[in-house]
Amino acid sequence: MMKTPLLSVIALxxxxxxxxxxxxxxxxxxxxxxELRVGIVTLLxxxxxxxxxxxxxxAADAWVEKINDEGGIGGVKIVPVLTxxxxxxxxxxxxxxxxxxxxxxxxxxxxxxxxxxxxVPAVAEELRVLTVxxxxxxxxxxxxxxxxxxxxxxxxxxxxxxxxxRYLLAAKPDVKTIAGLNQDYAWGRxxxxxxxxxxxxxKPDVQVVETLWPKLFQGDLSAEISKLLTAxxxxxxxxxxxxxxxxxxxxxxxRGLFRQSLVIHNNSAFLFKEFRDLPDGFVxxxxxxxxxxxxxxxxxxxxxxxxxxxxxxxxxxxGSPHGSYHMVxxxxxxxxxxxxxxxxxxxxxxxxxxxKAFEYLEFDSPSGRIAMGVGGGHQAIEDSLYGxxxxxxxxxxxxxxxxxxxxxxxxxxxxxxxxxxxxDQGFRGAQCP
Amino acid sequence: MAIGRxxxxxxxxxxxxxxxxxxxxxxxxxxxxxxxxWAKALAVLGIVLLLRGGLLTFGHALYYAVGAYTAxxxxxxxxxxxxxxxLGLAVVTGAAASALLGLLLARYxxxxxxxxxxxxxxxxxxxxxxxxxxxxGTDGLRLPTPLLAGVKPDAQHLRLTIYYVTVVLAALLLYxxxxxxxxxxxxxxxxxxxxxxxxxxMGASVxxxxxxxxxxxxxxxxxxxxxxxxxxxxIVPELSxxxxxxxxxxxxxxxxxxxxxxxxxxxxxxxxxxxxxxKYSPYTWQMTLGIVLLGIIFFLPGGLWSLKGIAARRWTIxxxxxx
Numbered sequence: 095m096m097k098t099p100l101l102s103v104i105a106l107x108x109x110x111x112x113x114x115x116x117x118x119x120x121x122x123x124x125x126x127x128x129e130l131r132v133g134i135v136t137l138l139x140x141x142x143x144x145x146x147x148x149x150x151x152x153a154a155d156a157w158v159e160k161i162n163d164e165g166g167i168g169g170v171k172i173v174p175v176l177t178x179x180x181x182x183x184x185x186x187x188x189x190x191x192x193x194x195x196x197x198x199x200x201x202x203x204x205x206x207x208x209x210x211x212x213x214v215p216a217v218a219e220e221l222r223v224l225t226v227x228x229x230x231x232x233x234x235x236x237x238x239x240x241x242x243x244x245x246x247x248x249x250x251x252x253x254x255x256x257x258x259x260r261y262l263l264a265a266k267p268d269v270k271t272i273a274g275l276n277q278d279y280a281w282g283r284x285x286x287x288x289x290x291x292x293x294x295x296x297k298p299d300v301q302v303v304e305t306l307w308p309k310l311f312q313g314d315l316s317a318e319i320s321k322l323l324t325a326x327x328x329x330x331x332x333x334x335x336x337x338x339x340x341x342x343x344x345x346x347x348x349r350g351l352f353r354q355s356l357v358i359h360n361n362s363a364f365l366f367k368e369f370r371d372l373p374d375g376f377v378x379x380x381x382x383x384x385x386x387x388x389x390x391x392x393x394x395x396x397x398x399x400x401x402x403x404x405x406x407x408x409x410x411x412x413g414s415p416h417g418s419y420h421m422v423x424x425x426x427x428x429x430x431x432x433x434x435x436x437x438x439x440x441x442x443x444x445x446x447x448x449x450k451a452f453e454y455l456e457f458d459s460p461s462g463r464i465a466m467g468v469g470g471g472h473q474a475i476e477d478s479l480y481g482x483x484x485x486x487x488x489x490x491x492x493x494x495x496x497x498x499x500x501x502x503x504x505x506x507x508x509x510x511x512x513x514x515x516x517x518d519q520g521f522r523g524a525q526c527p
Numbered sequence: 528m529a530i531g532r533x534x535x536x537x538x539x540x541x542x543x544x545x546x547x548x549x550x551x552x553x554x555x556x557x558x559x560x561x562x563x564x565w566a567k568a569l570a571v572l573g574i575v576l577l578l579r580g581g582l583l584t585f586g587h588a589l590y591y592a593v594g595a596y597t598a599x600x601x602x603x604x605x606x607x608x609x610x611x612x613x614l615g616l617a618v619v620t621g622a623a624a625s626a627l628l629g630l631l632l633a634r635y636x637x638x639x640x641x642x643x644x645x646x647x648x649x650x651x652x653x654x655x656x657x658x659x660x661x662x663x664g665t666d667g668l669r670l671p672t673p674l675l676a677g678v679k680p681d682a683q684h685l686r687l688t689i690y691y692v693t694v695v696l697a698a699l700l701l702y703x704x705x706x707x708x709x710x711x712x713x714x715x716x717x718x719x720x721x722x723x724x725x726x727x728x729m730g731a732s733v734x735x736x737x738x739x740x741x742x743x744x745x746x747x748x749x750x751x752x753x754x755x756x757x758x759x760x761x762i763v764p765e766l767s768x769x770x771x772x773x774x775x776x777x778x779x780x781x782x783x784x785x786x787x788x789x790x791x792x793x794x795x796x797x798x799x800x801x802x803x804x805x806k807y808s809p810y811t812w813q814m815t816l817g818i819v820l821l822g823i824i825f826f827l828p829g830g831l832w833s834l835k836g837i838a839a840r841r842w843t844i845x846x847x848x849x850x
Contacts, residue, residue: 138810178809182771183667184563184759188798189805191556196806209666213761216669220685221555232666239669279656280664 122169125442127200129173130166132158132428133193135186135204136229136421138178141311141336145363146206146229147179149413150421154203156403156412157422167429168436175199179206186210187217194223201226201448203424206417208232208281215244224445224452228424229417231281231361231381233288236469237512243445245452247427247464248420249381249476251281252513253505254333254360255288257478258379259296260500260526262329265377265482266356269297273304273327273355275318275342277334282307285333285360291517303327313337319346322355329356335363347373358480362415369483370492376483382423382461382476383499384415389462396426397460423459423474427466430457465502468509475506501525539788546694555686560802562690562758564794565697567591567778569751571790572704573744574779579708580740581720582636585772586644589651590745592767593617593624594752596655599668599762610673610692614753621749622742629741633734636723648767655764667763670756693754697791700747704787707743716740748775781823783830792831 134154137147154174162171175197177189193199201224205211211230218225218241225244227235231251235244262269274290276282286305294300304325306318315338322330330351334342339359346352358377362384372378383389391398400422404412412418435443435451443451453471457464467475481494504526507516516522546565550558570591577584594617601607601616628647635643655662662668672685680688707713715736718726726733756762765771774797782793800819804812827833 139813176809177805178812182765183761183763184755185801185805187759187761188556188560188563188802191559192802192806195554195556209761209763212663212666212669213759213763216671216760220682234666280659280666283659283664 123436123442124440126168126170127442128170130170130201130432131173131175131197131199133190133197133199133202133204134174134176135179135189135193135202136176136417137180137206138176140180142206143180145335145365145414146417148417149365150206150229150417151176152404152408152412153400153418153421154425156407157400157425159407160399160403161425161429167432168442170442179204179210183209183213187213190214190217190223191221194221200224200445201428203228203421203428205230208234211235211246215239215241218243222445224448226424226428229420232284233513236473240470241472242449245427245466245472245474246469247424247466247474249474249478249502249506250513251284251361251381252288252507253476253478253500253502254379254381255285255290256292256505256513256517256521257480257500258289258331258358258360258377259292260478260505261377261379261480261498262293262356262358263296264498265496266329269300269328269356271301271303271325271327272329272331273306273322273325274302275306275308275315275322275330275332275334277310277312277338278307279310282310282333286331288513288517289331289360291514295517295520308334308338311337313341315341315345318342319349319351322351323349327355329358331358331360333360335361339363343371343373343376352376365414366411372483372492374483374485374492377480378483378494380415380479382419382464383479384419384461385479385481385494385497386411387494388479388497388499394458394460394462396458400460419459419461423461423464426457426459427452427455427464427474431455467502468506470509475502477502478505501527542788542791543694543698547691550690551687558686558690559758560798561795562686562693563755564798565690565693565791566751566754566758567775567798568791568794569697569700569754570748570775571778571782571794572701572787573747573751574775575782575784575787575790576704576708576716576740576744576747578779578784579713579720580716580737582737582740583641583776584644584744585641585769585776586646586648587744587748587775588767588769588771589628589644589648590621590625590748591752591755591771591775592648592651592655592762592764593620593745594749595670595756595762595766596662596668596752597621597749598673598753598756599670602670603668608671608674609677610675610757613673613757614696614750617749617753618746621746621752624749625742625745629738629745633738633741645769645772648772649769652764652767652769655767662764665764667761670760670762672760673757689758693758696750696754700750701787701791704743704747707740708787712736712739777820781820781830783827783832785829785832785836789830789832796831 136150137143158172158174203226205227206229208230211227227246233250233252274286276286308318352373352375360379362378362380401411431448431452435447439447455466464474478500481497483492484495486493504524507513508523574587597617597620598613601613632643715731719733723733778793778797782789801816804815808815
């Protein structure tokens, strides 16, 4: 709230004057609070914490530090309030309410599990808490409902499957038979549905010879691998993660699965340091350009800084591509939206001001430029990155080769169109190079 | 100590009064936790009722999930947004499911009873997981805010409304449970635990006593499931998972089996301990929770409800001394 016109003029000048240098703290917006409390909800325990949750937490540590080093958001420092996402659904909702009411957070960044991303938005709307979903995949969030206070700063899982289909047709245009190996839960089902439908739309004569649904974290996949070795599909698509990804890699490699078929994996569910152990010829996809060489760090200073900060803080990049990059995207989105709202209002913005600034926002991140392009401006679209793991014999280590980046508008439906409808309509309006 | 002894009406009414008067002055998230605790207390109550007959079930979450998904399907397929109708339906489905499974389960005792219940709850879990198109799979179903008697609760007082509906219904069912335990059938069930053969010789039907109790326990959990579903706004197959049943058994032991009111005490303490464990130890909340609960088991083997007995004895000693 503005006290005097003079104050508002000063504030306006302060906000509009260009920053002298990157290191000088940003001027404080009028009416700014002492600190910006940000609830950070990520998996700190359980099977998904290693590849998604902890890397996201490390990235949050590194990037909050960066933002605060540079003076915070509108001169206000971020104070993260960390909680664990693990546990049953009622607990996750209870915890969200506690963050809002007891911790009095200004906004919440969180949620890796799709189930939680379906559960939390209704509560966020009720409490009018700005909530940024950072990592979960389900297309349901903004395709089934409309929310005012909820945003997702990472692409949904639609681009995983559509990107995989497009990459496959470029890498192996004569593909005739495919098989699916996906964990038996909602996201595994979604992954296969999107990929197989997209591929058959692009190449109608492709035949599905096997669809296998191992239990989540089954671990031993020898029976499934035997079936795949007998079915001899040209291509195997899988969305396994956690122990299942590790076992299909180790068991499949020794049994010749990767020599027999082209194996394509739709999300980078491995740690950076696990990359050296991936089998040769394995095709991996990323939900966004989350790879140290893509886009070229020299051309993207934020990515360069992200890698440097993580390496300085933890002695290695922040864990895995999937969790860490998505977390930084959320922080960058929030920062940009707040700054835009401060600029527009000339004072510290209300939640509604930030929401208004956030809709259809575009912001820079280590993953490149992100546009809140769909879902009424609440859902980000990202480029899809696919590449083939190749052993470089000279250096005796894996490199990502035959890299292809599909622009966001090539793998995402236009605003207001549901992903599966878009596929069935033949990708109308797709802008592919 | 035994359940079914005279319910202390003064204590029960004072307690209920407290729960009716205080919440408007509490922060909203605490009201939410209380709502959840009361709803879950109903499922725990079902377990306590069966424990009275010496029957320990490790699958009671089955009926909790039946209730929740009844409400979910009522919204999704029948377009029923009326909360009271959903509750009515849940009573029917809960009774139907427990009547059907009870035909088989009432024949078993001990570990067989416990594990068969667990098996059935896991079957339901698998069904909810696999029929993805219908149930939403692991992502679950959203449960929008219900209408109450045709009226949409005012957004500002939504949480309090749901809280009061939950508490009043739960209190009603607690009373039903109390009446059940003090009925001839309820006493028969207690006798079953002591000596089943003797009950049969006396001419009472053990099968009938267990079967009826099983249905009552199922309906309690089913109503609890709907109420919890409405307060959370989202339901997932994990509601039927064995860890949820385990939690109910745990809360039953935590509260104690000394009274129909004990599940409420146990449930409230459990929700708060869990929530504060999250707050103060985000990395080690599981361990914190475990240590607190182990402590209670070691030092209060009769559950929290035994505190009441201890307090009463102390009081008698103190008053005697002063005379």
